[in-house]
Amino acid sequence: MYEAVKSRLERRPPRDLYHTALEVHTPEGRFIIENAWPSPDADTASRGVVTEGPVLSRRIARLRLFRYEVRRWKDGVIPDAQEAVGGPQLLSTDLDTAKRILHLVQSVPAFVWGRDELGASDMWNSNSVISWLLARSGLEVDAVKPPNGGGAPGWTAGIVAARQSDSTGRP
Numbered sequence: 001m002y003e004a005v006k007s008r009l010e011r012r013p014p015r016d017l018y019h020t021a022l023e024v025h026t027p028e029g030r031f032i033i034e035n036a037w038p039s040p041d042a043d044t045a046s047r048g049v050v051t052e053g054p055v056l057s058r059r060i061a062r063l064r065l066f067r068y069e070v071r072r073w074k075d076g077v078i079p080d081a082q083e084a085v086g087g088p089q090l091l092s093t094d095l096d097t098a099k100r101i102l103h104l105v106q107s108v109p110a111f112v113w114g115r116d117e118l119g120a121s122d123m124w125n126s127n128s129v130i131s132w133l134l135a136r137s138g139l140e141v142d143a144v145k146p147p148n149g150g151g152a153p154g155w156t157a158g159i160v161a162a163r164q165s166d167s168t169g170r171p
Helices: 002-009 095-107 126-137 155-168
Strands: 022-026 029-036 049-054 067-074
Touching: 022 095, 029 095, 029 126, 049 095, 067 095, 095 126, 126 155
Parallel strands: none
Antiparallel strands: 022 029, 029 067, 049 067
16 A cells, blocks of 8 residues: 555556565574564563564554564564565675674664654655664665665665764764
């Protein structure tokens, strides 16, 4: 629905949309970093949840249905990883970068999912979390692209948030 409306407003053909997640390898293990919604139950420790954020509105986020989770999940799974178009993209083999990303997860801002609180002309969502982490880790986030003809709504919002936090000195 989102892409149908957006493409019509922008007078362009609709694109396939993609959801991003990270798989990070360190000597301590393999970690999955992702944003998931809705939060399925109160057992957040089993999924490596490091932060939660509101969906659509901060006022209704007391209800689990209206909260998303940011996970740093040791030995976690990405249920649809085998369906990734073009397969996973290797972004770095640098151990320091991997550790920096794992450390940064706990600092991901909890903006309202589905809103543009940053004035980035892009909503905050799962792609924002990943682009924020990549940008804050020092990786060349502008070089990461979805498969040809596809889009990753929220990607720009994460980059804008990362650059804003760069200028404030906060993580």
